[in-house]
Amino acid sequence: MGNDASNGVSEGDLEQNDGQQFGRLPATAAERTVEGRASREAVVDYFADRFGIAPETFDDHTFWEKGAGKIWVYGGSAPSPVEIEALGMTCLRTRQEHWKPTTDFVQRFGREADECVIELEPDEARAFAAGEDRDLERWDGDWGYLIAAHDVAGELEPIGVGLYVHGELRSMVPKGRQREL
Amino acid sequence: MEPLERYRPIVDDFEAFLAACERPLGNAVRVNAIKATVDRATAALEAEGVGYERADWNPRVLRLETDSPGSTWSSFHGFTHGQEEVSAVPATVLEPEPGERVWDSCAAPGGKATQLAALMDDRGTVVANDSNLGRISALRFNAERLGATSLAVTNDDARNYSLERFDFEEFDRSLVDAPCSCEGTIRKNPDALDGWSEGYLDEVSGIQKGILGRAVQATREGGTVVYSTCTFAPEENEAVVQHVLEAEDCRVVDFDLDLEHSPGLTEWDGDEYDSSLERAARIYPHQNDTGGFFVAKLEVTA
Numbered sequence: 001m002g003n004d005a006s007n008g009v010s011e012g013d014l015e016q017n018d019g020q021q022f023g024r025l026p027a028t029a030a031e032r033t034v035e036g037r038a039s040r041e042a043v044v045d046y047f048a049d050r051f052g053i054a055p056e057t058f059d060d061h062t063f064w065e066k067g068a069g070k071i072w073v074y075g076g077s078a079p080s081p082v083e084i085e086a087l088g089m090t091c092l093r094t095r096q097e098h099w100k101p102t103t104d105f106v107q108r109f110g111r112e113a114d115e116c117v118i119e120l121e122p123d124e125a126r127a128f129a130a131g132e133d134r135d136l137e138r139w140d141g142d143w144g145y146l147i148a149a150h151d152v153a154g155e156l157e158p159i160g161v162g163l164y165v166h167g168e169l170r171s172m173v174p175k176g177r178q179r180e181l
Numbered sequence: 182m183e184p185l186e187r188y189r190p191i192v193d194d195f196e197a198f199l200a201a202c203e204r205p206l207g208n209a210v211r212v213n214a215i216k217a218t219v220d221r222a223t224a225a226l227e228a229e230g231v232g233y234e235r236a237d238w239n240p241r242v243l244r245l246e247t248d249s250p251g252s253t254w255s256s257f258h259g260f261t262h263g264q265e266e267v268s269a270v271p272a273t274v275l276e277p278e279p280g281e282r283v284w285d286s287c288a289a290p291g292g293k294a295t296q297l298a299a300l301m302d303d304r305g306t307v308v309a310n311d312s313n314l315g316r317i318s319a320l321r322f323n324a325e326r327l328g329a330t331s332l333a334v335t336n337d338d339a340r341n342y343s344l345e346r347f348d349f350e351e352f353d354r355s356l357v358d359a360p361c362s363c364e365g366t367i368r369k370n371p372d373a374l375d376g377w378s379e380g381y382l383d384e385v386s387g388i389q390k391g392i393l394g395r396a397v398q399a400t401r402e403g404g405t406v407v408y409s410t411c412t413f414a415p416e417e418n419e420a421v422v423q424h425v426l427e428a429e430d431c432r433v434v435d436f437d438l439d440l441e442h443s444p445g446l447t448e449w450d451g452d453e454y455d456s457s458l459e460r461a462a463r464i465y466p467h468q469n470d471t472g473g474f475f476v477a478k479l480e481v482t483a
Contacts (some may be wrong), residue, residue: 061330074328076306077282079348085317106326107259108216129257131321153224157258162231163416176322179257 017068022087037065038094046092046099049145051113061088069095073105089167100145101125103160103173110147110158114145117147118162118169125150128159131178133170147171185364188413191446192465201467206368208250210261211269211292212241214299215328217260225255238439238469243267256336259327264292265369267440267464267474269359271409272296274436274478276304279304281353284399286339286392289316291323293358295423298329305343308352310335310342340397354405359389360442361410361417365473389421390428397429397481405480406431411472415449418475419461423454430483433457438476441468445477 014035019022020037025040026032029135032039040063047053062074064080064087074088091105110117118139120128128148139146148162148169161172171178182199192198212222219240226233231253243261247253255261272293277283279302288294288309298307309324309332312318315338324332333371337343339357344350362381367373389410398408408425410417422433422445445461447454461477480483 020483073330074333075303076333077283078306078333079349082346084333085336086321086332088330088332089328098241100324104325104328107326108330114243115243129254152258153221153228155221159257177326181252181254181257 006076008074012099017028018081019067021083022064022066022078025065034065036095038071040067043092043094047109048103050116050145050169051110052113053109054113055172057112064088065094069093069132074136077129084159098144100172101161103146105176106147106158108167113147116145116162117149117156117158119156119161120148120150122150128162128169128171129179129181131171131173131175133168135167136164136169137167139164139169145162147176156172182367182374184374185413191415191449192425193443194467197467198465199399201465201470202367206265206472208245208247209236209264209266210243210250211264211296212243212257213259213262213282213295213327214241214259215295216301218432221436222260223253225251225258225260225449226358229254229257232291236266239269239273262292262295262327264296264324265366266364266469266471268292268411268472270438270440270474271356271407271476272300274403274438274476275354275356275407277301277305277307277354280307282349282351284342284352284355284396285309286342286355286357286396287311287359288320288334289310289313290319291321291327293356294320294332295324295327295329297356298331299327301331303329303331304355305331306349307332308335308337309333310337312336312338330390340395343396344399350411351401352404353401354407355400356409356453357389358395358405359392359395359417359421360407361385361389361412362414364413365411365466365475368472382414385480386416386421389417390424393425394429397425397431397479402430402481402483404481406481407476408479409474410475411474413465413475416447418477419446419449419454419458420452422458422461422477422479424456425479426457431479431481433460434478434480435460436462436476436478438462440464440471443468445475468470
């Protein structure tokens with residue numbers, strides 16, 4: 001998962017990624033023109049395979065790369081490539097072995113997820129939002145990046161991304177987003 | 182408060198106006214419809230014991246009974262965004278529709294740009310521009326926290342803004358929430374009037390005229406431009422709109438606003454303005470217990 005480089009045209013014909021501009025992701029790996037760039041298909045498949053988020057969720061959105069491996073989800077109109085400060089929101093870090101969704105993406109789209117979602121108790125949720133790691137032996141699902149969620153007024157609400165390894169859930173909430181609640 | 186004395190002739194019940202300006206302002210938030218309905222947001226507030234009161238004029242504006250509105254789950258989840266009540270006015274006057282192309286020329290820190298995105302159901306394109314690179318990071322932070330995927334952020338001088346980088350040539354609507362002398366924020370920032378001078382009014386009104394003129398040019402015929410400031414100075418409000426009425430193809434149009442307000446001025450300090458400026462709205466702090474604000478709605482005519 002997270003690596004579809006083998007399916008594209010030969011790497012020698014591809015352009016290098018220009019980290020200063022936004023480039024739209026190719027629909028599939030076969031249409032790739034930039035070396036190492038993830039395809040839309042791979043991104044949408046990742047969200048579906050890992051978290052059970054239906055691919056149709058993103059029908060009105062396009063995906064873009066700026067910087068090395070940083071993927072953005074955008075609902076508006078723009079040509080590719082484009083030099084601009086931001087297009088929509090960052091959603092995923094690629095170009096690494098384990099792809100990693102962002103806190104803000106999970107809060108925006110994570111309600112559609114039904115796999116790899118770990119429900120936290122109130123005190124665990126507060127610790128998670130404050131950026132603290134917690135031992136959580138009760139999880140018997142996949143290791144790796146999970147969506148941490150808690151109950152808000154009777155509905156499950158995603159808080160952010162946690163990394164689950166060796167019985168511990170590590171909060172990935174970025175420093176600037178952490179709050180003492 | 183001394184600089185405000187010049188408004189004695191134009192403000193009804195001037196003593197009540199001054200008294201309101203002396204009072205600190207409460208904490209208002211806007212419900213972010215991209216992430217939560219009003220019912221969901223208020224249920225979240227109730228669940229964590231935060232009291233609130235709904236604003237009569239806008240169901241998405243809540244007055245919170247807490248000193249730290251940023252330290253609630255509701256805020257952490259992006260259900261609510263701290264935004265002064267009157268600052269939620271211009272986006273509602275612009276009335277953007279889903280799918281449109283909308284320009285927010287002076288967008289940082291993003292409260293109004295994300296409100297535009299929410300009014301459009303986060304469908305379409307909101308180009309959120311700001312000339313100040315330092316403030317762009319705050320704009321981006323808020324856009325991501327509030328889950329706005331329809332925002333494109335640029336860092337340019339709005340006065341000579343180019344659409345060349347985009348795949349469209351004009352906007353359907355534009356918001357010019359201009360940099361200003363901020364007199365109307367005195368209840369939030371007690372030192373807002375400290376650097377006040379008529380020289381500054383001259384300087385900033387030149388910038389305001391440049392941005393509003395460019396916004397009219399960049400908006401399609403039949404499109405809408407809203408001009409707003411958080412100041413009382415007619416030099417930064419009616420005089421700016423008057424200048425653009427003379428220089429560009431546009432007219433001032435009526436709009437509904439369920440907040441108590443006064444009409445725009447048609448004369449000030451020996452200058453006369455077009456009678457259509459009466460269609461603009463001046464919101465004074467004592468009228469609704471808010472900050473001060475000015476809003477004018479323009480239709481582009483060619």
